[in-house]
Amino acid sequence: MAILLKEENILDKCTIYATDINQKALSDAKRGVLSIKDIQSTIGDYLTAGGKYHLTEYFNLNGENAVLKTSILNPIQFGKHELGKDHPFHEFDIIICRNMLIYYQNFHQQKLVNAMKNSLCKGGYLGLSNCESLEGIADPQLKLIDSGQNIYQYLVQ
Ligand SMILES: C[S@@+](CC[C@H](N)C(=O)[O-])C[C@H]1O[C@@H](n2cnc3c(N)ncnc32)[C@H](O)[C@@H]1O
Structure with missing residues (x-):
């Protein structure tokens, strides 16, 4: 999402919260480290989604790993949040x-x-x-607006 907003030149106008209940998942995400293999398998999706450059431009390569550049990682606010229990904190x-x-069960x-x-x-949109x-x-x-990726729009009268 941060890469998409960057390519649309609106990353600095947006706030991105990345949340999870699991502290380890959060600290892993904060490090921004991915395997080069994982990035390679995502390049097709990036281009299909309209990616304008080369996905590896956003990473510093380090052996078999790639580390997300700070220009992409720093604007993201990471925080512990339990969906369904903690108070919703934004619109x-x-x-x-x-x-x-x-x-989860139904x-x-x-x-x-x-x-x-x-x-x-x-x-607003909910992407599953x-x-x-x-x-x-x-x-x-x-309302379902994309049945491939299951994207819904919140429609209120
Ligand atoms: C299978 S992982 C999916 C990770 C990532 N979204 C992906 O598609 O690769 C599910 C994540 O949901 C988190 N999780 C489960 N229940 C949650 C809740 N109620 N609130 C916030 N995070 C939750 C778990 O800790 C785990 O990191």
């Missing part, structure tokens, strides 16, 4: 929550989706992933 334009709901999924909905501004959807939840206020 977001976009929430990306990939591969988390699948670990009842809890409903609660988590409501928490995300309450954190979206009107017209290609392997999870809101099929079992069917919230009329969350």
Whole structure:
């Protein structure tokens, strides 16, 4: 997301929060280290999504690893947050929550989706992933706009 906003020249106008309940997941993410193999497997998606340059431009190479450049990493605010329990802290334009709901039973999924909905501004977007959807939840206020990546828009009258 930070790379996308950078390429649209709006990264400095945006605030990105990266949250998780797991402290280790957060500290790993803060380091911004990926394997070169992982980056290579993402280049196709980057280009399909309209990427303008070469993905490796955003990384410093270090042996078999690549470290995200500070111009991309520093604007991201990392923080511990338990979705569904901690208070929603913002009205977001976009929430990306990939591969988390699948670990919960339907009842809890409903609660988590409501928490995300309450954190979206009107017209905002919720992005899941290609392997999870809101099929079992069917919230009329969350309209499916991309059935490939399961992206929903929060529509309120
Ligand atoms: C399978 S990982 C997905 C990571 C990443 N989004 C991806 O697609 O590769 C699921 C993550 O959700 C986090 N998680 C699970 N329940 C959560 C909750 N209620 N609030 C915040 N994070 C949660 C876990 O700690 C874990 O890091």
